[in-house]
Amino acid sequence: MNILFVNTFDVSPHLGGTERITDTLCREFSTTFHCKCFLAYYNDIDSKYIRTSFTEKIHLKNHRQHAPLINFIKKNAIEAIILQGQFRLTKSLKKACEGINVKIIFAHHLFPGVEKSSIRFSYIIPHKIQINNIIPTVIKIGLFPFIKWHQQYKFPHYYNDTYKYADRIVLLSHKLIRPFMDFGKINDDRKFTIIHNALSFNDFFPIEELKRKQKKVLIVSRLVENPKRILFAIKAWEQICQKNPSTDWTLTIVGTGSDEYLYKKYCTDKQLNNISFEGNKNPKPYYWDASIFLMTSQLESWGLTITEAQQFGVVPVALNSYPSLSEIITDSENGIIVEDNNLKAYASAIEELMNDDALRQKYAINAISSSKRFSSESISEQWIRLIQE
Structure with a gap:
């Protein structure tokens, strides 16, 4: 079975919770169930991190250009796609995959709706101020109130679209179903599946x-x-x-x-x-x-x-x-x-x-x-x- 993970960052077991879980599942899928695991990601990570080994990876530029991702899916005969919190991608990817026999599973690793409060002013300021980003940064600062309002308005729609277009929604706890439904104004719970996070390590303390x-x-x-x-x-x-x-x-x-x-x-x-x-x-x-x-x-x-x-x-x-x-x-x-x-x-x-x-x-x-x-x-x-x- 060929499984594709779609993640915001390249994967390292030492980067964060989502990446650590992805690393664990990839290793287990490969060794125990003899699957081939692939990765599509948007942002690179620091070279100091050990990277998880995948059969093949693709570095995507943005959420709007689907052709490279679709070609990657076809070339590697992907049978299942696990979207790791990629709300903006679910609807468009589902439509782009019409005619391709692939299952789209959305995995949400956060508390439902937390994204709404995570839009901070500091996020629009580059880590390094350079000549070529001064003007775009000034524009973003001026537009920040609108950007924040727009994102807060859009997130419930992202949740609703994700539920509508994904084949399954995986949450970490039964207690997260109702918050997800309330935030996304969803009236149906048939697509939810609960799978807890796996332990990151295989051994237990004696x-x-x-x-x-x-x-x-x-x-x-x-x-x-x-x-x-x-x-x-x-x-x-x-x-x-x-x-x-x-x-x-x-x-x-x-x-x-x-x-x-x-x-x-x-x-x-x-x-x-x-x-x-x-x-x-x-x-x-x-x-x-x-x-x-x-x-x-x-x-x-x-x-x-x-x-x-x-x-x-x-x-x-x-x-x-x-x-x-x-x-x-x-x-x-x-x-x-x-x-x-x-x-x-x-x-x-x-x-x-x-x-x-x-x-x-x-x-x-x-x-x-x-x-x-x-x-x-x-x-x-x-x-x-x-x-x-």
């Missing part, structure tokens, strides 16, 4: 080695305050350190992002010396060593890093800020769920785990066991069944 875990608290995230709220986690850590100034626990933060400078400055100003920023690294060695994992996002569609933490026996402490969280964490069993925005309770929950080895180990054992529901083999098998139906 239970007999849990006692070798180190006194490390871990965050793995893009370092952007909206929606990740990393500052909330740092402030909770600050409260713990104020109460226990001689603690031998440390907080490790893995990831990069536009607000990294903000977090580093806060830590410097508050003299929080037991926090380390590791940059964009493979998180697996950090999961292996850590004992407690922090999730403070104000909105997620799933929470891939929580399940990754669980498979390595890192007990998650998460804020009750999004619907699908309860499908991953059972409170006081395989992790802890804290009332959203309650900083004192969040710091207290972390501190309780730090001080109680037996409780922490109990939750870790349960976390490892529960995470096996999301093994890459199980999740990829659900995808293959969907493609073949």
Whole structure:
């Protein structure tokens, strides 16, 4: 079977959640089900990233020129196309594929409607101001209010068109169906299929080695305050350190992002010396060593890093800020769920785990066991069944 992924970026397992899942599915489709995986993408990525291996890739210029993509589909006898959040492409691609026997599956990795609030002024400013982009940038700045209004107006239509023209819509949780329908003004739910995110790694932490875990608290995230709220986690850590100034626990933060400078400055100003920023690294060695994992996002569609933490026996402490969280964490069993925005309770929950080895180990054992529901083999098998139906 020949499967084409259409993605915004070229794929690397170290780039982001969508790319990590794409990498996992591609590897599993190829090794377990002997499929050939192809990639069409719009934006290149930094050369420092390891790229996922595909049978063949095509770098597309924009969403309006379909001829190169259609030729690629025909040349490689593509049988299924997985559109990764490509709302603007679904309708036009479906029409362009008339007469071609190909199944179009739309996979949405975000909370429905979140795109409406993600249109920010900073996005229209180039990373480098050069002579040739000064005038276009000035024009975009002047037109920004209209651009923002237009995009916010269009997104519900994109959702509606996507549901109408895709053969299937894959969401990460049953609790996301109603928000998707409400945002897109959709009255039918027959096209929805729920497939959870697969674990990024194939191995699980050995239970007999849990006692070798180190006194490390871990965050793995893009370092952007909206929606990740990393500052909330740092402030909770600050409260713990104020109460226990001689603690031998440390907080490790893995990831990069536009607000990294903000977090580093806060830590410097508050003299929080037991926090380390590791940059964009493979998180697996950090999961292996850590004992407690922090999730403070104000909105997620799933929470891939929580399940990754669980498979390595890192007990998650998460804020009750999004619907699908309860499908991953059972409170006081395989992790802890804290009332959203309650900083004192969040710091207290972390501190309780730090001080109680037996409780922490109990939750870790349960976390490892529960995470096996999301093994890459199980999740990829659900995808293959969907493609073949």
